[in-house]
Amino acid sequence: MQISDLPYPDPGVPDARSGPRFLLWLGRNQLGGQLKSLAWGLLHFSAVAGLPYGVGYAVQAVVDGSGSRLAAAGALIVLLGVAIACGDTMLHRTAVTNWITAAARVQQLLARRTAALGAALTRRVAAGEVVAVSTGDVEKIGWFVEALSRFAAAALTVVLVCVGLVIYQPALGVVVAIGMPVLALAVLPLLPRATRRADHQREKAGRATELASDTVAGLRVLRGIGGEELFLDRYRRASQEVRRAAVRSARMWSLISAIQVLLPGLLMIVVVWYGVRLAGEGRISVGELVTVYSAVMILNYPLRHFEEIAMAYSFSRPSAQRAARVLALERITEPAGGLRDAGVPTGDLFDPETGVLAPAGRLTAVVCGDPDLAGRLADRLGGHPASRDASEPADPAVAEPSVLLGGVPLDELPLDVARTAVLVQDKDPVLLSGTLTELLDVPSSGSVRPDEALAAAQCTDVLDALAQASLDDDPMNARITERGRSLSGGQRQRLALARSLVTDPEALVLDEPTSAVDSHTEARIAQGVRTLRRGRTTVVLTSSPLLLDRADGVVFVHDGRVAAVGEHRDLVRSEPRYRAVVTRETDEETAVAARTGPTGFTTGTGSGSRASTGTSTGIDTDIEIDIEETA
C-alpha cells in the first residue's frame, strides 16, 4: 500500500472483539509493509553496528603502520555509510507508511461507523468516545504499528551483534552479551511510573487549557459584568499546577536518562578495564579493543527501541480497546418482523400513539403543552425514532406502534426509505460547515431551487451577512463555520429551514422552526413556507400564533393525546387550555380566565406588576415542576 493510493476504496471489516485483536487485524492487513520495514531496519541497524568494526580496523591499521589497510578501512566505512543511509531512509519511509496507512484505515472505519449510527450516536455516551478515538487514539495505535517493525529489527540486531562479538572476541564478547539484556531491561520498571506522571501532567494541562478556553469563550460576559481577576487567579493556579506536574514528571524522566547514561557507562568501564588488560597481555589487539568499545557505545541506539515499544504498547492498548468498542457499535433498525420491501409511500401522516393526523397535502400545526413530548412526537413522526435506542430489537409487545404514512408503518420500511418519505427537522438542526452551496446541496426531490427555499425562509439578511464575509462577494461561496457559530441563532434557524425546504420530502415535520426568529420575520416565513409547500404534507410543531394562524388546521395535544382539532382563531376562543399554551398568559391569569370564562380573556399585564405578585410561594413549586419536565 502506497500513501498516494489512500484513501482505501474499502477499509474492510475490522475484528473489533477486543483491543489486541483489533491491533492484530490491523497488523495482518499490512503484513507486507511490516516485513519491508523489518528488512530495511535490519540493514540499517546492522550497518550501524558494523561501523565500530570499521573504526577498530582503521585504528589497528594505523598501529600496524599499514596505509593500504587504512584505505581498505576507509572503503569499508564508505560502504557501511551507504548502507546506513539507505537503511535509515527506507526504514523511516516504510515505518511511516505503516502508521499512515493504519491511521487512515482507522479514520475511514470510524467515518463509516459514524455515518451508519447516525441519530443513534447522539443518544449514547459513544459520541464523545468516537471523537476521542479519532483525535487521540488513532495516533497512539499508529505509533505502536510504526514502532513494531523498528523494534523487531533493533532486537534482532542486538542479538546478532552480541553473537558476532562473542565469535569475534569471545572474552570481551561474553561480557557484552551478558550486559546487554540488563541494559535493555533496566529502566522498564521505571516506565509505568514515569508514564503515569506524564498522564497526570497531560490531565492537568488539559484542565488548564479547558479553563483558558472557557474563560475566553465567556469573555464577553466577563468584560460586560466583571470578575476578570477572579478568573485570572484561577487560571494562574491551574497553570502553576501544570508546571509543577510537568517538573515532577521531568524528575522521573531525567532519572531514566541518568540510568541510561550510567549503566552503559559501567559496561563500558568493565569492557575497557578487562579489554586493556587483555590487550596488555597481548591476547587481543588494539583494534579489537576499540571495536568492542565503540560497539557498546553504538548499541545504545537500538537499545532505545526496547523502551519505545514498551511505552507504545502500554499507550496503544487502551486506545485500541476504545477503538474496538466504538467500531463494534451497531444500530439495528430492522423490526422483529423483518422489513417491508416497498417504495416511498404517500398519503396522510398518522400517529396512533397520540392520534395526531396530518392530512396529505396540507399544512398542519401541532401544539403541545409539554416541550419534551413535542420533541418525542416529532422524532416518532419520522419512523425509526432514535430515542428508542435500537441497539436491541424492540419488543413488539411493549413497543409504541409505528407512525403510518398512507397506511404504511414507517418503522417497517428500510431506514433510508423512511427518511426519504418523511424529513423531521428537530429543534436543534446542525448546520454542517462548508459553503452555502454545499449546505443546500442535500439529497432532494429536485423540484425546489435553493434560491426559492432561501427566499421562503426569509434569508435575505443572512445572504447579505455572508456576502460580506465571502472572499468574492457571492454569498453562495461564503463559508459557514462549524455549527454556523458565526451566525446568530435566528440566522441559523432560517438556513436550516431553507435546507429542509430544498429537500422537498413527501412529508416535512418542523419542530419549533422559528423560535429564535423575530416576530416580523416569523410572519413572513409562515407565509413563505405555506406558499412553497402548497400541495405537500407539512407538520409544524409550534406554539407561535403567527405560525398557527397560517396553518390549514391545528391539532392540540394535551397529556399525550389529541385534545382538540380546528382552526387557530376558533381554538383560542373555545379551548382555554389551548389558549394558555399559545398566548402569553401567566398561570395566575389562566386561573382568572378560567374563572371568568372565555370572554374574560386579557392580554396580560405589565411584567412589572407581575413581579410584585410573583413572590408567592406557589411560583417556586411551579418552577421545580418545570425543571423536571425539561431536564
Add this chain to the structure above:
Amino acid sequence: MIGVVPPAYDPAAPTTANTLPVGAPATVRAYVRELYRRHRRAFLLLVGVNTVAVVASMTGPYLLGGLIQDVADGTGAAGALSDLHLERSIGLFALALVVQAVFVRQVRLRGAMLGEQMLADLREDFLVRSVGLPPGVLERAGTGDLLSRITTDIDRLANAMREAVPQLSIGVVWAALLIGGLAVTAPPLAPAILIAVPVLVLGCRWYFKRAPSAYRSEAAGYAAVAAALAETVDAGRTVEAHRLGDRRVRMSEQRVKEWTAWERYTLFLRSVLFPVINAVHVLVLLSVLLIGGVFVLQGWIDVGQLTTSALIAQMLVDPVGLILRWYDELQVAQVSLARLVGVRDIEPDAGDASVRPDGRDVLADEVNFGYREGVDVLRKVSLEVEPGTRLALVGPSGAGKSTLGRLLAGIYAPRTGQVTLGGAELSRMQAERVRSHVALVNQEHHVFVGSLRDNLRLARTGAEDAELWAALGAVDADAWARGLDDGLDTEVGSGGTALTPAQAQQIALARLVLADPHTLVLDEATSLLDPRAARNLERSLSRVLDGRTVVAIAHRLHTAHDADVIAVVEDGRIRELGSHDDLVAADGAYAALWRSWHG
C-alpha cells in the same frame, strides 16, 4: 525516487481572516528578548550543567585514547607501571561517569523547569492580555480567533518551550564542546571535520526552507480529518434526517486524501534530509580516521589522539540529531508566538477616568454608525430613555436593533453624534465604570467551568454566601440550587453538573442582581429557550428589571407590549416611536404585526 511537489490544496490556508492582529517580527523579537531576560539565570544554569555533562562524557574516549597509546607503545617492560596507570584511568573513568550521570539528570530537569516556567509565563501573559481587551474589540472580532490562539497556538508553543528551546540549547552547547574537544585532543585534525560542513549546510537549507510550512499544512490536514468526523458525530440527527451519511463518508475520505498528500510530501522532504545527515556523520568519521590515520603514519599525532578523535566524532551524532530534530519545531513556534504576541498590539482601551455620569438619563443624539467604512448601519438615530422606563426596540432582522443596543450599552462608539449617560459620553468612559452603570444581556448565557459560587461571584467579587443566595432567590433559582449536592461548591459548566438552558439563564440573571447596574440592555435574552421555559424565566427576569431602566431588543411582541415606549427600527432608522396603544392606534407597521400575532 523522484521529487514530490507540494499538494495544491493547503488545509492550513486561512478560510477566514484573522479578526485580531498578528505580531510584527519586531514585536516578536522584543518579546523573546524580554522572555530571555526574565529567565536568564535558569538559562545560564542549564548551559552550565550541560557543559559539565558533556565534558564528563568526553572523559571516556580521552582516557581510552591514553590507554590505547600505552598498549600500542608499551610492551611487557612497563607492565607494572601500565597496571597502575590502568587502575588510575579506570577510577577517573568511573568518577567521570558518575558526574556525567548526575549532570545529565540535571540537564533534563533544568531544561524542563526552564521550559515549563517560560510556558507558564507565556500562557498567563496571554490570558491577562485577553481579558483586558476592550469590549468593543471582542464584540466585533468574536471570540473564535482568540479561542484558536489559546488552544492551538499555546499547544504548539508548549512543544517548543518544553522541548525545543532547552534541547536546542543543549544540542548547540554539546556539539560546540565536542568539536572543541576534538580540536584540543588533536589540533591538526580539527579542520578535517570541516569537509562535511558544506553538505550539511546545503542539505539543511533546502530542507528548512520547505519544512515548517509543510508540517503546518500536514498538521492542519490531520486536524481536518478529525474535525470532519467530529462534525458528523455532532450532527448525527441532521445527517440521518437528510440522508447525508454517504456524503459524510466521502467527505472524510477526501480529508484523508488531502492529509496523506501532505504526509507524502513531508516524507519526501525527510527522504532527502536523512541521507544528507547520514552522509555528514560518515564523512566526519571518515575524514577523522583517514586524515588522522595518515597523520599518525606521518608521525604528526599519535594513536591515542586518533582513537579519542574517532570516538568523539562518533559522539557528534547525538547533538546534531538533536538540533535537526527540534529546529523546525522552533520555526513553527515562531508563527504561533506571533499570533499570541499580536494580542499585545491591541491598545487596551484606557478610557478617561474623569468622565463620570451625572444622573441616569440615556440619550442618543443624531447617531450614525457603521461597521465598515462608508456603510452606515444606523442613520441619524436620536432617542431618549428616561430613568426607570422600558424601551422596546422592534423591527425585522438586520434592521440595526442589536447595533443600537450595543451603542446604548457603550460597547461601540458612534461614528458621529453622541451616546451619553447622565450627560457623560459612554465611549470615553472606562469599561469598568460603564459596566457598573449599564449591562448588556444577550443570548450568551455562558456558564463558566467551576463552582456555582465562582459563577456568581464574578459579578461582585468578595460577595458573601448570603448575598449569593439572596441573588439566586431573587431569580427563583434558589430551589434547584439548594437541591444541588454541594450547594454553591457544585462544579458546573462543561464537565460538571449539567444545567438546563433555563438554569443557565437564571445564573446570568442572578449575576445581574449582584452587579446591580441601574440600566440594562436586553438583546433577545430569552430567545433561544424553549417558549415554555422562557415563560417561567420571564417572571425571574421581570423581578430583576424592577426599578431599572431597560432597553429591550424585542423579539416577541409581548415584550414590546409590556414596554413603556416602543421604537420600531427599520433600515437603520427609527420609523415609529410611542406606547403600545399609540402605535396600535396609529395603524402602522407595528399595528399590523400586533394584529397578526395576537389573532
